Amino acid sequence: MLATLTLLLGLPLAPGTQSCSPLIPVTFDSSTVPRLLGQWFFIAAASRYPPHLAELRAVTFEAFSFSPGSHEDELNVNEIIRMNETCVVRNSSKVQVFQQNSTLVHVDNNDVASVARLIQSDKDLLILNHINTDFPNLSLSARTPNVSKEHMEEFKAQLQCLGFTEDEVFYTSTEHACPLPRGEDNADPQLE
Template sequence: MGMAGLVAVLGLAVLLPTDAVPCGAQRPDNSTASKLLGTWLYVAGAAQFPQHRVEMLLIDHAYVRLEPGAAGQELLISHYVAVGDQCFTNNLTYLEVTAGNATLVRNAKTQQIEGMLMNMSSENLLLIQYQMQRERTYLGQYLYARNLGISSAEREEFEQHAECLGLRAEQIVYAPWRTEVCQVEEAEGSNSPHPEPVAAVTASPAPGTPWPGSTGN
């Protein structure tokens, strides 16, 4: 499936009702949005179907950058994904943070729900769960962190979330981070200790280019 097809699948997908998600969706408070701002490094993904695991294997490294949106508790999500010798970018989604409700990932154009933020033990970890249904249910989750030095306990926590979804250890792919195609440097004029991603080579996505979280049936 090409990149356009992957994004289109997410745009058409419908998240299952919150009651159908047993693995602990986050219930944010008023401080959640500010805690999520900044750069998150892609650590690993877990996908239900073999073809999606193959797509994740193409990713060397990736980032997401969360910035305040124009409307209240919305956080804009900018994706940076390194595949081969190119760094691809995408900003089609945002987080909707509402007190007393789940923190949801929405498509900026269709306004349809694509994912849900999940509870983790550390504020330095960001976990998004996808549980979507078209002809069949698609399950997946993607782990991001403030830095790549996550502990074995944090890895185990991620793997337990995957197991809660019915995903096995062999369905998890950790990003190797072998190259520096999508460079990271400090944002100018920023007091944030977290690095800002910079696309060293920005291009239109090639056919078959996967995004963490952008896989469909």
């Protein structure tokens, strides 16, 4: 009887069971783009979209930076990625910022690579909910190559709410870091 009542009321059966709060996108304003500028480190992601899964399996480290593009709603993207055993530098992509619907569109060689919403979180975190597929997809980047335990737990809770298990989460590591170019904003040239 209690289990039936609990199910009907939507209450958790076990104490400590976490309820899922919705992912709340950032509403873009004039401070959004400047907040994104500078160096970021890719920390973790989960996806069920096959092309993203293939890339996530290969990436063991990624650092990227956003710099102002040719107009106010465009960002240049510079990436340093270790894919398998090779460090790759990519400087050919851009992010288009669509303030009217608060989305970011990553364009690589004139092809749309992904469309994402920036999720509300700490100012030093970049949580992106990729929305251009019918598959759940969430990624976490940060200003530093490591995040606090609390921030990681918050991200894992969001993943769990999207139905991901721990086995479906891909993590990068500074153990596999590529040398960062000197002079990048917030870059640590000693990170190798």
